[in-house]
Amino acid sequence: MPKLSPADVPEVKLDSAAAPIEACLSRDQRRGLFEKPGTTVYAIVALTSKSYTGHAEGEDKDPQVKVRITECEVARSDEDAAALADAKRAMWRGRQIDGTLDEVGEGPQRPDAALLDVTVSKPTEDELKAxxxxxEQRRRDEYVR
Incomplete structure (x- = not known):
């Protein structure tokens, strides 16, 4: 990897591989995005860097990194979407306080507060395993019949 100077800030490009996004959208969400331009869905995504374009000494080309969405979960209820929107606004306020934005938005002071409220009603890892x-037991029982 090339070393960047403290002044260099790479441009970030989104890779076109969108399989994780498509896999987590319901049929109705896909149709809504297509049929109603401007439709918004809220999601939690993980971005992973996949490639970079370095820059040679003395060349007038900005560094660039390509990221891919490697994990994605989309809100499937209004309650989930509202929690993600609240978390986004809270993180946005944090960026404003850090000096990267000019205005302050609305929402909770802690982004995890809204998410904790919503995750209380969601299955735990143990419930998913059960x-x-x-x-699997039902499949075995049906196979035996």
Whole structure:
């Protein structure tokens, strides 16, 4: 990897591979995005750097890194979307305080507060494992019949 000087700030480009996004959108969400331009869905994504374009000494080309969405979960209810929007606004306020934005938005002071409220009603890891065990047992029972 090339070393960047403290003054260099790479441009970030989004890679075109969108499989994680497509996989997490429901059929209705996909149709809504297509049929109603301007539709917004809220999602939690993980970005992973996949490639970079370095810059040679003395060349007048800005450094660039390409990122890919490697994990994605999309809000499937109004409650989930509101929690993600609240978290986004809270993080946005943090960037404003850090001096990267000019205006302050609305929302909770802690982004995790809204998410904790919503995640209380979601299954835990143990509940998911138990569900998968029940599904597997049902498959075995049906196979035996």
């Amino acid at each position: 569900h998968k065990r029940r599904q």
